[in-house]
Amino acid sequence: MPKTKKVQAKKTASKKTRADFFRVADGMADILPKDEAWWREIWRAGFSISECHNFHFIETPVIERLDLFVNGADGVNGDIEKRLFVFSLKKGERVVLRPGGILPILRSYVEHHLGYFSSPLKVFSYGPMFRRHPGVDEVAVSHEWGFQIIGDNDPVYDIQSITVVLDFLKSLKIKNTTLKINTNGCRVCRKSYQEKLKNYYAGAKSDLCSRCARMAEKDIASVFMCKEEGCVAVKERAPIILDYLCQSCNNHLKVLLELIEDNGILYEPDPYLINDFDGFNRMVFSIRSASGIELARGGRYDYLLEAIGGRQIPGVGSLLLAENVIIAMQEQAGLRTRNKPKVFFIAVGDQAKKASVRHMSLLRSNGVVVIEMLGKKSLKTQLKFAEKTKTPITLLLGQKEVFEESLIMRDMETGAQETIVAAEVVDRVKKKFK
Secondary structure, three states: OOHHHHHHHHHHHHHHHHHHHOOOOOOOOOOOHHHHHHHHHHHHHHHHHHHHOOOEEOOOOOEEEHHHOOOOOOOOOHHHHHHOOEEEOOOOOEEEEOOOOHHHHHHHHHHOOHHHOOOOEEEEEEEEEEOOOOOOOOOOEEEEEEEEEEOOOOHHHHHHHHHHHHHHHHHOOOOOOEEEEEEOOOHHHHHHHHHHHHHHHHOOHHHOOHHHHHHOOOOHHHHHOOOOHHHHHHHHOOOOHHHOOOHHHHHHHHHHHHHHHHOOOOOEEOOOOOOOOOOOEEEEEEEEOOOOOEEEEEEEOOOHHHHOOOOOOOEEEEEEEHHHHHHHHHHOOOOOOOOOOEEEEEEOOHHHHHHHHHHHHHHHHOOOEEEEOOOOOOHHHHHHHHHHHOOOEEEEEOHHHHHHOEEEEEEOOOOOEEEEEHHHHHHHHHHHHO
16 A cells, blocks of 8 residues: 555544544433523423422432342343443442432432421432433433422322423423323232233234334333334223222322312323333323423332332322423424523723623622623624624723723614713613613
């Protein structure tokens, strides 16, 4: 190979290596500055709604012990390894990246005796969850805003877990959502229903996709969620749990639906909505956008704490899927931000740059957003940045203004400008925005 070709090949390989190095891990995603406004709206709505509904903040570590997520004491099986991000610490302890918010909060509830803080305990949490989706084109990390009510099995808390996410979506101006409701039954009635389902699917394997034919005997929940045409058709002919409910579960569902109807909440019964047979019992729900994207889900989990080694304590919860909510916001009417007053601050000269710190601090402490490029010395360069940010007002400070204790306020749309007293800058800026 000629020398020039060898050099070119070496450069190409070097570029490829650099590109691979600066690449996010498979299944992960960055939240970029261009999307900041969408996320800020979710955070604003989340904290506001959580306070109104009297949910207290809780945060659990991103890394948890593996055995928290593995039922029983048989260790790790292949299926768990495929669904979770599992790794070992130096001491040999097996841990996972947190795949969901409920189990870590239940662990914290027991460890810190949170039942003494409040009964029932109402907490909210926010953060990334990490799940693998083998063979499915889905991201492995998602951001969830969760609400949990632990310590009471009254249906009045079921409806609270629904209304808090409905109010969340309403605060974000998301319309035309659909609330779907079902029940997973209890230990007594669910067992007989699951046996009936297994028998039904055993006789329908030939109509299922190859994956569901393999999973039908051990994971009916995943078969229910399959979107393949044949699997959907088989599901629509399957037995429904409403025909197998015990009297207690039937009464619980009846009271819940009465509460929903009394509060004027529209809903659709969905006898094939299960969310997760193992995690949830009795009430389960899902909220979808006009285009069919799932925005929120939840349900009751009265046996979950007992399953991981604690005593039986009832609980109910809901979660909002942040990435999906942003898609719904973009699909509908775009972004409706509650903008604070915003100015671009320009300082020309060393004395002006020093004085600008005091002026900017005053503005910011009074709720005004201040953007600046003070590292750029020339007036022309700073004005160019101000135009690029599309900030409606620019404040200019030069040596003359420092001496006179004044500022120049410029309307970036019309180009009109006026000299104002520095001590009045906050009032003048806020008046402009009104």
